[in-house]
Every structure is written in C-alpha cells, then in structure tokens.
Amino acid sequence: MIAVNELTKKFGSLTAVNNISLKVNKGEIFGLIGPDGAGKTTLIRMLCNIVTPTGGKATWDNKGAIFGYMPQRFSLYGDLTVIENMYFFASLYNLDKKTIARRTEEILELAGLTDFKSRLADNLSGGMKQKLALSCSLITKPDVLILDEPTYGVDPVFRKEFWKILYEQNKEGITIIVSTPYMDEAELCTRVAFMSEGNFLMVDTPVNLKKNFPYKIIELKTSAKEIDFFNECNEIVDAGFFGDKYHILVRDFNLARDFIEERLSADNIEILQFSEAAPTIEDVFVSLTGEGKGKD
Ligand SMILES: Nc1ncnc2c1ncn2[C@@H]1O[C@H](COP(=O)(O)OP(=O)(O)OP(=O)(O)O)[C@@H](O)[C@H]1O
Numbered sequence: 001m002i003a004v005n006e007l008t009k010k011f012g013s014l015t016a017v018n019n020i021s022l023k024v025n026k027g028e029i030f031g032l033i034g035p036d037g038a039g040k041t042t043l044i045r046m047l048c049n050i051v052t053p054t055g056g057k058a059t060w061d062n063k064g065a066i067f068g069y070m071p072q073r074f075s076l077y078g079d080l081t082v083i084e085n086m087y088f089f090a091s092l093y094n095l096d097k098k099t100i101a102r103r104t105e106e107i108l109e110l111a112g113l114t115d116f117k118s119r120l121a122d123n124l125s126g127g128m129k130q131k132l133a134l135s136c137s138l139i140t141k142p143d144v145l146i147l148d149e150p151t152y153g154v155d156p157v158f159r160k161e162f163w164k165i166l167y168e169q170n171k172e173g174i175t176i177i178v179s180t181p182y183m184d185e186a187e188l189c190t191r192v193a194f195m196s197e198g199n200f201l202m203v204d205t206p207v208n209l210k211k212n213f214p215y216k217i218i219e220l221k222t223s224a225k226e227i228d229f230f231n232e233c234n235e236i237v238d239a240g241f242f243g244d245k246y247h248i249l250v251r252d253f254n255l256a257r258d259f260i261e262e263r264l265s266a267d268n269i270e271i272l273q274f275s276e277a278a279p280t281i282e283d284v285f286v287s288l289t290g291e292g293k294g295k296d
Pocket residue numbers: 011014015016034035036037038039040041042043072181
C-alpha cells in the first residue's frame with residue numbers, strides 16, 4: 001500500500017526521522033509507538049505529503065488512493081454543531097450533497113454521535129471530540145486512514161469505543177496507520193513499530209515481539225515496600241513497582257531468584273508472592289529503550 005524508503009527529516013542539527021524504511025500492507029492496522037519527540041508526527045506528516053523529507057521517499061502503490069488524516073491537534077470548529085462540522089469537512093471535497101448526507105448519517109451512527117448531532121463541538125466531552133474528528137476524517141470513505149495519537153488524553157472507556165470504530169473500519173477494508181503513546185494499544189495493531197529518537201527500534205507483530213523477548217519477568221510481593229538492592233545484581237535488567245508488587249526483568253530466572261531470595265532472607269523480609277509473568281508489550285519496549293531504567 002505504502003512503501004517508505006530511507007525516509008529522513010532533519011530540522012537543523014536535529015534528526016526527527018532517521019533513515020526509516022517500511023512497507024505498510026493493505027488491510028493492516030500499523031501502529032507507531034513511541035514517547036514524546038520520537039518522530040511519530042514528523043513521519044506521519046511525510047506520509048501525508050505535508051512535510052518534505054530531507055532524504056528518501058514515501059511511495060503509494062495506488063496513486064489514486066484516498067487517505068483520511070486525523071492530525072494530532074485536530075481543530076474542530078467549536079461554534080459549529082457536530083453535523084455542521086461534518087458538512088464543512090465534506091465540502092472541502094468534491095462530493096455531491098446526497099452522498100454527503102448519507103455518509104454523514106452512517107458515520108455519526110457508527111461513532112455513536114447521532115444523538116449529539118445538534119450539539120456545538122465546544123460542548124462535547126474530550127472523547128466525543130476525538131470521535132467527531134475521526135468522523136470528519138472518514139467522510140471521504142478513504143482507502144487509508146492515518147491517525148496521529150487519536151486517543152491521547154481520552155479516558156479508557158472512550159479509548160475502547162474508539163478502537164472498536166477503527167476495527168469496524170478496518171473490517172470494511174480500510175488500511176490504518178495509527179500512532180499512540182499507549183502500550184496497550186500496541187497490542188491491538190496488526191504490526192507495531194517501536195520508535196525512539198527518530199529510529200525504528202523494532203517492527204513486528206505484537207505476538208512476535210513478545211515471543212522474541214529475551215528476558216524473563218519476576219513478579220514479587222514482599223512484606224517490605226522499599227527494596228534497594230536490585231541494582232546490585234547483574235541478572236536484573238530493570239525493576240519497577242506497580243500497584244503492590246515489583247515487576248522485575250531478569251536475564252537468568254534461576255540466578256535472579258537465588259539472589260533475591262538470599263537478600264530478602266538476610267534482611268528478614270518475607271516473600272508474599274514470587275511468580276513468573278508473561279511479558280507485555282511495555283516490557284518489550286522498556287527492554288529496547290532502557291526507559292524506566294533505574295532498578296528502583
Ligand atoms: N517544525 C519543526 N521544527 C523543528 N523541530 C521540530 C519540528 N517538528 C518537530 N520537531 C522536533 O522533531 C522531533 C520529533 O518530533 P515529533 O513531533 O515528530 O515527535 P512525536 O513522536 O510526534 O512526539 P509527540 O508524542 O510529542 O507528538 C522533536 O524533537 C521535535 O522537537
């Protein structure tokens with residue numbers, strides 16, 4: 001669908017996107033995952049021909065392919081109603097009135113916005129604004145939908161509903177490219193690219209990313225809250241405290257277990273739970289970037 005070849009974008013001395021090559025296949029939900037400043041928006045803008053690359057190029061298989069684009073900071077017209085926003089965006093394209101009316105009705109229904117169609121965009125909740133922005137980008141019935149952090153800052157219920165709409169669109173044959181800072185959303189993509197400082201660290205299916213994860217994970221609950229000896233062990237790559245337990249990435253499970261048990265027993269700390277857990281996408285990302293490092 002889209003072939004990206006050695007795409008690079010520099011802003012002065014800063015390389016926002018560094019020599020990225022990639023193919024997005026028809027029917028995929030391709031996820032761009034990365035922290036703030038990773039280069040997601042810049043890459044997406046180059047795919048949409050909004051930003052001129054410093055080097056390389058992005059080629060679309062089908063030159064006539066229509067794409068819908070939902071930018072990161074999408075500006076709806078706050079003083080227009082839901083339906084007026086839809087009509088306004090539709091009017092930018094060469095669509096006849098009947099098609100616009102039919103498409104608008106279909107999309108608002110799909111997005112669960114029919115009951116709100118006369119409400120001013122300013123008076124919608126954050127989640128509904130995002131759904132309206134998505135609806136506007138669907139008005140042309142695109143072949144490819146490109147979304148830049150569409151669920152950022154939106155509550156989990158809305159995020160779920162939003163992804164349901166994306167899945168429905170994907171089932172209808174729309175290829176989707178979506179960026180997100182949320183690791184749980186990476187799991188929902190067909191393929192995921194981890195992006196950091198302008199580079200792709202890894203591109204694969206969520207299943208393969210987890211299957212090829214080189215470390216083991218220990219979940220540990222103890223009678224003490226502050227454990228500060230994790231950084232003394234070479235087998236321990238990263239440790240974080242989540243909820244009520246430690247989540248520890250280790251190289252060799254048995255060696256790490258021996259070390260932890262020995263140290264806890266020496267300090268008279270009781271083990272309440274010690275188990276192995278399956279890696280999440282977040283674990284994979286942490287292991288690739290060293291982010292969250294510190295063995296706190
Ligand atoms: N027009 C510009 N001029 C100068 N630097 C820019 C410009 N646009 C982006 N950058 C820089 O390029 C890098 C990548 O930015 P980009 O917005 O693509 O990242 P991102 O992954 O989308 O981040 P975020 O999650 O914050 O949206 C950042 O360091 C940013 O400051």
